[in-house]
Amino acid sequence: MSVPAFAELLERLVFSPGRNAKLALIRQWFETQGDPDRGIGLAALAGELVFRTAKPAILRELIAERTDPTLFAISYDYVGDLAETIALMWPADAASNRPPLSLTEVVETLETAPKSALPTIIAAWLDALDPGARLALLKLVTGGLRVGASARLAKTALAEWAKIEVGEIEEVWHGVAPPYRPLFAWLEGRGPRPDPMGLPVFRPLMLAHPLDEKDVANLEAVEWRAEWKWDGIRVQLTAGPGGARLWSRSGEDVSGSFPEILEAMTFHAVADGELLVVRDGQVAPFSDLQQRLNRKVVTQKMRREHPVAVRLYDLLFDGEEDLRGLPFDQRRKRLETWYERVRPERMDLSPLIPFSSIGELAEIRAGARAASIEGLMLKRGDSIYSPGRIKGPWWKWKRNPLSVDAVLMYAQRGHGKRSSFYSDYTFGLWRGDELVPIGKAYSGYTDEELLWLDKWIRNHTTNRFGPVREVERGLVLEVEFDAAQYSTRHKSGVALRFPRIARLRRDKPPEEADQLETLTALIVPGSQEAVEG
Template structure:
């Protein structure tokens, strides 16, 4: 099947707002497309395609040979998306009579091409396609789909199409590679279930729902176990005779960024925990862990300055013994016994929190901010380890967010459905008579508020820096966030953790917005705790 068919799928995904509608479109793709194209489409949606010779910089160089650079700069500033800008500007008079490439042809050709051959190959394909198919091709080869379909959604669609549980798909996912021919053969009853043959594979994590007031009122204290919700990233440690892997909560292999954790995994088990930076037994701020995330090269200095460790929550496998069907209390006992026996370096057990009543637990949770902890996790003592987000057995009970009144400073267009709107906002607080940035947010507002914000930004622009607009320092935004931390990347010296727009304060003069001293006090309070 050709790239235009994939282009139609992407366009329909982009303009289909609901989750169920997107799942239906992807299911139809699996049902109607032949092998290997349907598997290549799946890999693209799941972010599993990587063409090392086809990068955005190469596409920029190509469009520079076909159009005026000033026109491109102005168009990119207006459109806000590189792939869409190139697809629209590529000269129509260059259209050739060559047939459009197939998905399998694109993958096969780019995998076998040398770096010097790739520009001419991609240019010839762009010449053979219309603007919609050009957009799909560019997004395919650069990995920037942004159509509101995540890897998880693609797996859900695959499971629904095949009549399987999504957990079954994820159990074998890391044992197959694009275009997933053994996977499709199994799902269609034409082949055996893919066997990872002892390889360290990812098992889907059990997730929790946010605890709301009505849920809290129904809880009976003796049924529940409580743990701290540490401010790191959830990980799974998988080790055995077939190898060792460290997985993120979405199943991304992050082993390369944390070689010391991999080196310490001299065991045969699958464990669930929280990846943190820990110094002298104390958990460091999340900003320290960010220094280690997504690093392709980890230096000796980085290992020393940002030492990683894992707080363990659960034990899924001990050797070949699958513990997931056991109740939490039994798994916890196995985890404690295993950890005492194996003593894996760079790990510790996340302690259980004792409490006699839910009111006592609420008081403990209220002290989480002073302890620089996100909140609590509540788990039923009789709960098995069930993949996915099943409501009821586990709850996450985060501390209430903090808020600051900040002044909008800069805005930038978003991506995908938001590429026509200024939807990414940089904001700051006062230091003397100067505004200094403390964060960037792109969520929290309604569609109606986004339309209003976009018009306000266009009407109050004072300067442009490429895709970024600087605006008059008049608009106050109430920003909610989970924590504040020191930052060398921000002129203020501070950054907000998980900021989102809580309210547009049209009623408040910018001069009355918060000052940097308020951020300093929040950071000082968390460090004192």
């Protein structure tokens, strides 16, 4: 695949807002492209391409030699994306007779050429390309495609193309490397299933559906087990002879941010749990855990002030034995036995909550807010560990007040002291594979979070409408609100009363944000806005 062809794919992904349309484009691309370029493209979509010597600083130096620095600074502030600004401002060159640049050539050159030669090489490439292909090349170099196609979406498209479950892709993903020749050979029936050979690989997590009142009425207490829904981030701990890794719920390796957890993983098992900041046996607010998220360097001071631990929920593998096919009750007994035997540091068991009726459980849930706990998790005693979100075996029964996990869609500069920051946010929920706006908020976050949000918005802008920036569908916000009402003034048909940002869900992929029906289920029957537009 040539860089111009890859540029066309990226452009079509940008202008295809629906998830199903993006999946179809990526599936078609796997079908029509050959090795190794399709594997390189897959790695780019999944964020797995990292070049040690090709850094954004080189690109800044190249464009500084060719444009007025003040004009570039103004343009960069307006566009909000380094690669796009350079692609648009790069001086047009005379037509080149150079053959089309391939992805393979780009990757091999960036991996092998000395750093001192890269400015000349990259400049020659940019001279030979049109603005669209320049943008694709620069996004490959900087590693930020920002086309609304996440790693999870790319893996899902690959699984659909191969007609297998995405979980099977996940279980071999970390055992292969770009350009994934063994992976494609297996999927096309030309080779064996890739063997991770003892490497600590990620297994897709089992997820829960929100519990509503009609579901509560159908529950039989004897069939269910209850745990607290702890307010941290879901993690998977994978350790064995091949090493140890700590994974987020989306399969991202977060080991580097929590070295003390990795140091405690001296066992041979795969466990499921919640990562928390715990002081003197008490779980700290989620805001404390945020101080540790996405840190590349973790100081001893940070480890002392924000000590982390894992509260264990489940045991997926005990050594080489796969326990996922066992009922929850049996897995829980195995987890308890394993924990007593291993006694891993910085870990404990999430306790089961005793109850004799669903009414009693509802009373327990009512006290969750006072205990600073999100709510309850309900799990059928006979449920096997099934990857993904299957309705019925597990429920999450959140506390009041009302909240949803929404996707950031648009941002606008604030007023007064916030006039230099993008601090007013429009967010939406999924209606099928379409994202529809449900409200705006400009409060609830800290000053530190505002700085992070402002930078993220500038770096992930995909379109502009006057003062409003449209952003890549890549950031989930937990939004709290007092009430929801039907409204004819909103595309979603719903309006929120006093929405505020409860927290940034950087650990949660946008595909797992709430559906619109989750919000409409919270509306009191007969409610309507007093004034319709």
